[in-house]
Amino acid sequence: MILMKDVYKTYSNGVTALSGINVDIKQGEFVYIVGPSGAGKSTFIKLMYREEKPSSGTILINDMNLAELKNRQIPLLRRKIGVVFQDFKLLPKLTIYENIAYALEVIEEPQANIRKRVMDVLEEVGLKNKARSIPSELSGGEQQRVSIARAIVNRPQIVIADEPTGNLDPDTSWEIMKTFEDINSNGTTIIMATHSKEIVNTMKKRVIAIESSMIVRDQDQGEYGYEI
Numbered sequence: 001m002i003l004m005k006d007v008y009k010t011y012s013n014g015v016t017a018l019s020g021i022n023v024d025i026k027q028g029e030f031v032y033i034v035g036p037s038g039a040g041k042s043t044f045i046k047l048m049y050r051e052e053k054p055s056s057g058t059i060l061i062n063d064m065n066l067a068e069l070k071n072r073q074i075p076l077l078r079r080k081i082g083v084v085f086q087d088f089k090l091l092p093k094l095t096i097y098e099n100i101a102y103a104l105e106v107i108e109e110p111q112a113n114i115r116k117r118v119m120d121v122l123e124e125v126g127l128k129n130k131a132r133s134i135p136s137e138l139s140g141g142e143q144q145r146v147s148i149a150r151a152i153v154n155r156p157q158i159v160i161a162d163e164p165t166g167n168l169d170p171d172t173s174w175e176i177m178k179t180f181e182d183i184n185s186n187g188t189t190i191i192m193a194t195h196s197k198e199i200v201n202t203m204k205k206r207v208i209a210i211e212s213s214m215i216v217r218d219q220d221q222g223e224y225g226y227e228i
């Protein structure tokens with residue numbers, strides 16, 4: 001379902017962020033990406049949703065080869081993948097409803113379906129009563145739940161998250177992790193970069209560790225493995 005074969009990524013400034021990456025992630029897996037700052041985790045994630053292109057190698061997402069993907073095909077990929085960021089990336093002037101509806105409008109979902117789909121997903125994350133609020137009226141944890149709702153409103157097969165609890169306190173982080181577990185229990189693949197030792201060690205999922213641009217560990221029911 002997600003396959004990387006001999007993937008390299010060197011940025012235009014000459015920094016090699018990934019070298020010789022080989023990985024195979026099956027539908028329904030929950031995978032943590034761990035490793036020191038600057039190791040290449042965000043780059044690994046950006047390659048999967050085609051924010052960045054590999055310098056060489058093959059990346060297959062459901063048989064779609066991202067290295068060969070044309071720009072006009074990117075919306076097709078984004079229907080399969082939802083993305084959640086540390087800083088939420090909500091549009092500050094739009095309501096919660098509009099923020100989520102926007103994700104459906106850009107993929108040209110028929111208007112008639114949008115209202116029901118947005119309200120359904122807001123119910124799933126427990127924020128139906130916040131539909132008319134704007135992001136600054138919500139707590140950090142609520143804003144992150146909105147961004148998760150936006151990521152899953154297309155019912156993607158894969159959700160990728162780059163340090164989604166990085167700006168949240170421990171209790172709120174656990175609520176967010178519960179939401180990700182619920183999404184995963186419906187068969188959605190989750191790939192999450194994190195610096196949270198406590199979360200990784202408690203959840204006992206597959207752990208891929210990246211150090212200095214290479215995968216140095218790939219364990220089922222793995223541990224965080226670093227002191228901080």
Ligand SMILES: Nc1ncnc2c1ncn2[C@@H]1O[C@H](COP(=O)(O)OP(=O)(O)OP(=O)(O)O)[C@@H](O)[C@H]1O
Pocket residue numbers: 011012013015016017035036037038039040041042043044
């Ligand atoms: N757009 C870019 N242009 C040039 N170099 C970059 C770019 N993005 C990242 N890098 C470099 O690539 C390397 C890997 O960065 P990356 O952001 O993937 O690391 P990371 O493991 O996600 O780090 P962190 O845990 O701090 O978020 C770093 O040396 C970084 O400076």
